[in-house]
Amino acid sequence: LVLVIALNALLTYAVFPSLDFSGLQAQFPDLNIDGSLGLWSIIISLVVACIVLIVLRIGHWNNLQKTINRGTYDSMLPIFNTASEVGYGAVIASLAGFLIIRDNILNLSPNNPLISEAVAMTTLAGITGSSSGGLSIALSTLGDDYLRMAVEAGIDPELMHRVAVMAAGGLDTLPHSGAVITLFAICGLTHKQSYLNLAMVTMVIPLIAVTSIIILGTMFGS
Structure with missing residues (x-):
């Protein structure tokens, strides 16, 4: 490492x-x-x-070939889980219907783009099952719009970026997330056994944190 x-x-x-x-x-x-x-x-x-x-x-090495084969096989699950979900999110972003979703999200809170940005980022992260995948898709499709809205509202772009990154770490661990599936597979656990605990740590607490940042950023700036 x-x-x-x-x-x-x-x-x-x-x-x-x-x-x-x-x-x-x-x-x-x-x-x-x-x-x-x-x-x-x-x-x-x-x-x-x-x-x-x-x-x-x-x-x-007791059996080098077996170790390499096992390592290669174990790496395929997280790779293909994440890649397929991010690819799925990219396809969604390319559809005509996504334009309707995009416009609705952009107009969700005209006076405070921080709110609509947080909703957009965490929604796309949830669709893709990946915070980095959702963030990259959201910024590539909505980044220019949010930058313009930030300038018009007098909001520091650094605050917009901080909210975007934190919000992308909210719904990215829904049950279909590749990281969640891989984690449970490695640990020998099921969603029924452990998902509630994982969701509290990786979804509820981050969403509370990003909400706090939006409130503080709105009140005091960045």
């Missing part, structure tokens, strides 16, 4: 900024290199960390 964090930071802040990607950009003109560097760095870091772990324990 330390190697993943350190190597990711090294690639992000030292290695990649010093490289010339003009040849790659010329070959793939539609590739968003700046938007891909973060993904590249984390993938490289994870692969290197796995290789280092295998090498360091050479001679101590």
Whole structure:
């Protein structure tokens, strides 16, 4: 884990900024290199960390092939759970009916965009089952509108961003969430046994927190 964090930071802040990607950009003109560097760095870091772990324990593995196979198989559940739900949310955002939902949310609280923004973020996070997935979809489809509304209402964009990030951590752990399904599978638990406890920690408390931030931000600014 330390190697993943350190190597990711090294690639992000030292290695990649010093490289010339003009040849790659010329070959793939539609590739968003700046938007891909973060993904590249984390993938490289994870692969290197796995290789280092295998090498360091050479001679101590009971069954290396079985371990690699089991690790690969166990990684597929969270990957495909999250990817399918975020993809589902992206399809929803591309439908014509989403425009109606978007307009209704934007007009939910014309005098205080913080409220409608929080509703939009947490709703999309709930649809996708992912806080990061819901946040990315919401900001790509509604970000410009909320920035304009913030400027018009005299609200600091930093406060808008803080509310957006916190709100995305509200309904992202509904029962269909890939993270929730994966967590219960790893722990050998069922939704019936543990979901109420998990929902209290990951939904109720964050929603109370974001509500407090909206109230305080409305009263005192950021």
